[in-house]
Amino acid sequence: MRPHHERLALAYEVLEGLSVGDAVGEALSYRYYDSRRLSGFQDIAAGTVRFTDDTEMAIALCESLSLLKSVDESALAWAFASRFKRDPDRGYGKMARRILEEIGVGSPWEKVSKHAFGSGSYGNGAAMRVAPLGAYFADDLADVVRQSTRSARVTHYHPEGIAGAVAVAVATAAGIRARGMTSTQAAELMWDSVLEHTPESRVRRMLEVARDLDEVPPEVAARELGNGAEVSAQDTVPFCVWNATRCLADYEEAILSAIEVGGDCDTNCAIIGGMVTAYAGRERIPGRWLEVREELPRKT
Ligand SMILES: [Mg+2]
Numbered sequence: 001m002r003p004h005h006e007r008l009a010l011a012y013e014v015l016e017g018l019s020v021g022d023a024v025g026e027a028l029s030y031r032y033y034d035s036r037r038l039s040g041f042q043d044i045a046a047g048t049v050r051f052t053d054d055t056e057m058a059i060a061l062c063e064s065l066s067l068l069k070s071v072d073e074s075a076l077a078w079a080f081a082s083r084f085k086r087d088p089d090r091g092y093g094k095m096a097r098r099i100l101e102e103i104g105v106g107s108p109w110e111k112v113s114k115h116a117f118g119s120g121s122y123g124n125g126a127a128m129r130v131a132p133l134g135a136y137f138a139d140d141l142a143d144v145v146r147q148s149t150r151s152a153r154v155t156h157y158h159p160e161g162i163a164g165a166v167a168v169a170v171a172t173a174a175g176i177r178a179r180g181m182t183s184t185q186a187a188e189l190m191w192d193s194v195l196e197h198t199p200e201s202r203v204r205r206m207l208e209v210a211r212d213l214d215e216v217p218p219e220v221a222a223r224e225l226g227n228g229a230e231v232s233a234q235d236t237v238p239f240c241v242w243n244a245t246r247c248l249a250d251y252e253e254a255i256l257s258a259i260e261v262g263g264d265c266d267t268n269c270a271i272i273g274g275m276v277t278a279y280a281g282r283e284r285i286p287g288r289w290l291e292v293r294e295e296l297p298r299k300t
Contacts, residue, residue: 020290077154109154122161138172174186221239251284273285
């Protein structure tokens with residue numbers, strides 16, 4: 001097992017891929033049809049392309065792992081709520097705002113999360129932030145499942161919300177484990193791991209559909225699998241895993257092709273960016289994108 005500081009370095013490396021995907025996906029989402037032309041970010045000052053709630057929550061998760069080395073739900077709930085309170089205008093969804101506000105005034109996370117939407121949220125918010133956790137626990141996939149489940153439940157108690165987070169965390173962990181393999185071998189390992197570990201759910205059934213899709217254009221895959229337009233885990237995660245595994249050697253193409261299918265662009269690109277970076281490393285993220293993205297807080 002790798003020591004804590006190495007695992008944390010992997011988590012923060014994946015956070016880079018997640019946050020660049022988030023920021024670039026958000027910035028180009030409004031003109032997604034023209035995103036390739038705009039993706040050079042000409043005349044955009046360094047550090048000015050803002051990331052959104054996906055990155056905010058992923059930072060809270062990384063800081064929590066840095067301190068505690070595992071997921072403690074109450075501590076994580078508090079970390080999410082504190083970041084939200086400090087900077088609420090980051091594109092959080094309506095329900096996320098309500099949950100984080102309630103936790104922030106002292107309501108127990110379990111009560112708040114369990115009753116969101118009646119039976120817990122199945123939004124894509126637990127999946128969007130979880131990739132660094134997958135990197136941190138990559139040495140032990142069973143632990144990835146346990147820890148990602150805990151991290152999801154804090155805000156997404158519904159089994160679909162949890163399944164989406166488990167799938168992304170396991171795919172990310174498999175990406176780390178696949179470093180040094182060819183991208184084809186890595187994609188195989190990611191799919192095998194995800195299907196083995198994702199609990200029975202619609203997320204999992206659509207992941208099976210996704211794996212069996214022939215080489216179709218992304219817009220066809222998105223029509224089949226969803227593109228996050230419903231902001232649910234089921235509607236988001238299968239396409240993201242499909243697109244990431246298809247473009248493991250090419251971060252830029254993974255992000256631009258995801259933006260072109262529309263839907264929840266920042267979250268799709270955050271998830272995909274994290275998974276691709278797990279395998280390909282930070283050096284495959286376009287330098288210009290790293291330069292224009294607002295700075296991440298220093299690693300704690
Ligand atoms: Mg967002």
